[in-house]
Amino acid sequence: MTDVQRTGADAVIGDCGLYTAGERVPGRVPLREAAHAADATDGYVWVGLREPTDADIAEVAQEFALPSLAVEDAVHAHQRPKLEVYDDVVFAVLKPVRYVDHVEVVEITEIAMFLRPQAVVSVRHGEGGVLRQVRAELDAGVPAEEDFGPAGVLYRTADRVVDAYEVALGHIDLDVDDIERLVFGPGDDDHSERIYKLKQEVAEFRRAMLPLQRPLERLAAGEVPHVPAAAEPYFRDVHDHLLRAVDQIEVVDRQLTDVLQANTARVTTGQSRVALRQNEDMRKISAWAAIALVPTAIAGVYGMNFEHMPELGTRYGYFVVLAVIAGACVALHRAFRRNGWL
Template sequence: MDTDAGTGDARGADARGAGAAGADGTRHADRVVVDCGLYVDGRRAPGRLPLGRAGDVARETGGFVWLGLEGPTVADVAEVAGEFGLPPLAVEDAVKAHQRPKLEVYDDVVFVVLKPVRYVDHDEVVDVGELALFLGPHFVVTVRHGKGDVLRRVREELDRGEGPAAGFGPAGVLYRAADLVVDGYESALGEIDIDVDDIEARVFGPGQVNHAERIYKLKQEAAEVRRAVLPLGRPLQRLVDGDVPHVPAEAAPYFRDVQDHLLRAADAVETVERQLADVLQANTARVTVAQSEVALRQNGDMRKISAWAAIALVPTAIAGVYGMNFEYIPELRWRFGYFLVLGVIAGACVGLHRLFRRNGWL
């Protein structure tokens, strides 16, 4: 949850802040405010700002205000937008979620969307969240959808005055959030790669189990990571180039480091997807070979059955003819007719048996 180390009872603290504001009207959006703090010279000022004062403090102070929201509605963000002058189009994107990673500049406000991911190993699924960040000259407004601890970790570092985030103001929050998100990509891909190695060993191991379902599932999860990784390249390039407001030139090397990690993650995605495609092809080949072997065995069985049926047909046909109730059947009254018929039946059956053996049917 987007909260600092000292706000484990964030909701209780919020209630106190809201109570103070309650005398002059508690805000509806207070229920989704996870934390709201003032940071001056890289350190957090004591206490927690109520939403009703956050905008004024942000405009009056030499530091910046960080307001964190979790799963807000349109009405919630509308109140916050009024306090900080957030652009309506970006507010709509932040509330609806399901956005691609991007960076947009609206006059004096920078809007950034990040897609943190985490790999749930026991289910073999990628859980994708979404972070929307509004950066102004003296404020950061973050909106979080889904699970994840990225913003909590950034706030803990910032509250302790640790890391480069403490020296870059709002840009420092963006840098550390992007850095942790990209690190999460590499971590998730590393865990996916372990599962890919496992399924590869199973495909080439003993047994004839079809692993296609699991392979397709892993391909879908790798695609989820790819959809989070690849679109982030352009926003990071803009941050490295230094053409984004409120991002000092001194922060460019830090964003360049994040960009390098992102490029590694993009290569890892490509490697995992290519490996999964090869494993799927190998699995399909093994399944096809196994099915062909079964078909061959079935064909052999059918040939044997057909051969024995053909042999059995001879005595059945002859016996059927002589079993008819006609008086004038040739050799019917001949003394040796019975033995002749048995000989014909035996000879025909032996001849067919040898013929089928020679042809490999028996």
């Protein structure tokens, strides 16, 4: 049956497989037979849904007796990473990330998982690379140290999610180093827009990562039912990797803050230098304008058509006026030079 032919819950089910003794039973299990198929073996069934609606997930929720509050959270997404226990159902939310380097954007998707003793129901929103990789490993028989059943699916998924955190942080580190070189290098360009954007992406990243600490801590400490004691060291290892990633993102956030302050200080200093140069230029222009005002004013007076004016009838009046103009200009020039305006 093709995706085009499937309707209802089947239309959003990416796969429905039965796993026993650490291996997948060949073929796809029909949804209505999934719970019975798991009960008939010592294995478990894994149903994977992609962006279901309330109507799409209703049949699955009924088949596996999923808690309604958790189902609502899984369908509507936009949840914080968390781990909740409802009787014999464990509900977990993970937030995988992927860093798109060429646009410096952190893409965040969401995975909700319901774990029962013999069943896993996963709901993904966005790109499903993590779940595809986990299922591909299980289908190919890639062994873990031990088969932990549904808890093993959660472990493999959480491990890949946290590994992706570290990969994304490595790319972000390179971009932060590049910004630092630009800010502390030659030139007066303002890089605040790029820094603000990257800082916003890091903040989104932190919101996807930090709340996962407590769920993994509970899994590692054996506080969650249906998680075998043998699986606790594996969750502890994932938790340690997450703590390392949390420390790294805190360092990156502080670096961006420091770089932003340095960029602001450099831009402010550059603007002050420009303002100082403009002020010096204005003083020079004002000084030369004042000097030029003297001959302009005197020439303007003598340019008026009056018959009786001082010096018009004297033989050396012209030279006297020129001398006055020259003397006044020289005196003003020396005064401006002495005051630092020229």
